[in-house]
Amino acid sequence: MFRFLAGVGLGYVLGSRAGRERYEQIKRWTTRAVDHPAVQGAAGFVQAKVSEKLHLS
Template sequence: MAKLSFLAGFGAGYVLGARAGRERYEQIRRAWEQAKDDPRLQSIAGMAQAKADDAVSTLKAQLGSEPPR
C-alpha cells in the first residue's frame, strides 16, 4: 500500500510539475511533505487502512467459505 501511495504521489507531482514548471513543482512537493506529516492525515489514513484490511479479510473469508465449483 505504501508503494502505491508513493507512486501516486510521485506521478501526480511529476505531471503537475512538468506542466507548471519547476517552481510550481517545488511548491506542490513542499505541500505534500507538510500534508503527509500532518497527524490528522495520518489518523485518517490509518482508519482507511484498517477498513480496507477488514474488507479484504471479510472478502477472503467469504470466498474461502464458498463451495468449489
C-alpha cells in the same frame, strides 16, 4: 487514495509546466499534507477497515 494520486499527478504536470520552482513548491505542499497527523489518522483508519473487510470475506 485514487483522488490523492490523481492530485499528485496533476500537480506534477502543472508544476512541470510552471517550472522547477513551482514544482518544488507543489512537492512541499504535498509532503506536508501527507505527513499531517489528520491525514495519517485517516489513512490508518481506512487501512484498518479494509483489512477488517478482507479478513471477514
